[in-house]
Amino acid sequence: MSTSAIIMLIVAIVIVWGGLVGAIVHLRRHPERPEDDAAPAQPAA
C-alpha cells in the first residue's frame, strides 16, 4: 500500500469509528429516564 493510502485508511477509521464511539459515549452519559413516561408530562413553554 502506498503511504497516502495508508494515511487515508487510518483517517477514515479514526473519523468514522471515532465518531461512532463518541456518539455512543455521549448517549451513554445521558441514560434514558424511565420516570418521564410514567410521570405526567410538563406543559410546553
Place this chain on the structure above:
Amino acid sequence: MSSPSREQWGSRAGFLFAAIGSAIGLGNIWRFPAVAYENGGGAFLLPYLVALLTAGIPLLVLEYSIGHRFRKSPPAAFRKLSRPAEAIGWWQVAICFVVAAYYAVIIAWAVRYVGYSFGEQWGGDANAFFFGDFLQAAETPGVMSSYVDGVLWPLIAVWVVVLVILALGIRNGIEKANKFFIPLLVLFFVVLVGRALTLDGAGKGLDGLFRPDWSALGDGSVWVAAYGQIFFSLSIGFGIMITYASYLKKRSDLTGTAMVAGFANSAFEILAGIGVFATLGFMAAAQGVGVNEVASSGIGLAFVAFPTVISQMPMGALFGALFFASLVIAGLTSLISIVQVVIAAVQDRTGMRRVPAVLSVGGAVALVSILVFPTDSGIYLLDAADHFINQYGIVLAALASLVLVGWLLRRLPAFQKHANDVSTMRVGRWWLVCLGIVTPLVLGWMMVDSLRAEFAENYEGYSTEFLLWAGWGVAAAALLVGVVLSLVPWRSADSEAAEEAGTAAGAKAGPDSAVKAGSGSDAPEGGKN
C-alpha cells in the same frame, strides 16, 4: 392524540439496533466500496463525511422527529402536517411495497449461495452458473414464462421468517431479532475482514480503495455520488425511520440516537469496504491483473466476483458461507423495516391488530414477490424496478417531502424545536440550512442528472417498451397509488383531527400549529443538559 395501545420499543438500545439494522443493508456491502473506489478513492472520504453531516444525519433527525412527534406511520403523520401531504406518506408506503417485493428475492439468492459455497457449486464459470443454471434467466427481458424452483423455495422461507418476526411485534419480534442479528453480522464481518486482510494482494486492493485522487474533489459528480451513497445507505426517504420512531417513548433522545445510527452505518460501510477490496486485491493478484479490472458492485460483485474469489482461496467455502450469511442478515433486517412501513400504515388506517395486518398486508407483499420474481424474467424485472423506484420513487418522494415540509409548510423550525426539546444534543441553524437548502438542492441535482442519463440511453440497454412498464410504469404506479389512497375518506383520522381541534381550541394558530396539534403537554422542557 396517539392511540394508547400503540406498541413501544423495549429500550433505546432496542430502537437503535433496529434502526441500525434497517440502515445496514446490501448497499453497505456491495455499493459503498465501488462508489468510493470510482469517485476518488481515499479522497471520497471528504465529500462522504460532508454528506453524512449535512444530509444523512439531519434527515435522520427530521424523520425521527416526524415519527416521534405524531407517533404515526408516514401517511397518518404527513396527514397531521397537512391533509394533501398524506399522499406523500402513501407514496412512500407504495414504494416500500415494491422494494420489499424484490429485495426479498436477493436475500433468497444469498440463502442459496450459503449452501452453494460449501460445494463451490458454481464451478469454473460463476457468471454462467448464476444467470444460467441458477436463475435460468431468459435471453431478453420480457414477461415471465417459467418458474425457477431454486429461487422459489428459499424465497418462501425468507418470507416466512420475515412475517413471523413481524407478527411477534415491535418489542418481541423486530427488536429481539435485531439485537441478535446485528452483533452476529458485525462478528461475521470482522472474521471476514480478518481473513481477507491475510490474503496475498490484500494491500493492493486496499491501495486501490484508499489511495486518494484529490483532483476528484473538483468534479461535481463525485459530490453527488457521495450524497447519493449516504442517502441510499441510511434507509432515509421512504418512511422507515418515521415508522420506527413512531414507537419511541415520549422522552427519547432523537439527535443522540441519530448520531449513533448514522455513524454506525458508515462504520460498517468502511469495514465492508476494507473486506471487499482486500478480497478483490487477492483476486486481481491471483489473475495477474489490476484492481480496476476486477472492481465491481451490486449483484455482479456478490454473485459473480465473490464466488470466483472463493474458488481461488484456501478455505474458500467457509469464507463464502460467512459472506453470503452476512448478506442474508444485512438484507433481512432491512427487509423487516421496509415491510413494517406498509403494515404500520394499514394498521393506523384501519385499526387492524398486528397479526391480521401482518398476515394480510405482509402476505400480499410476499405473494407479489413470490409470483413475480422467481421467474426467468425475475432478474430483469428486479433490475428495472430497483433502478426506477430508487431514482423516481425514493429520491423524488424525499425531495417532495422536503419541499413540502421546508418550503411550503415551513415546519422545519417546529421539528427543530421538537428534536431539541427531547434530545441531549441540540440542532442549530445549520440543521435548517442543511434540510431547507443543501439537501433539496442536491436531491434536485441528482434527479436532473439521472433524468439526463435516462434520456441519453436506455437503462442497461433494455428495450423502451420493457422500461416503460417495468421501470417507469412501476415508479409512476407507486405515485398514483399514493395519491389515490390519500383521497379515500378516512373517518377515524377525521374524527381524531376534529377531537384534536376541540382540545386545542383557544390555542393560537402559529407557524408551527400543526406540529403542536395533538402534542398538548408532551413536549417536555428543560430536557437538555
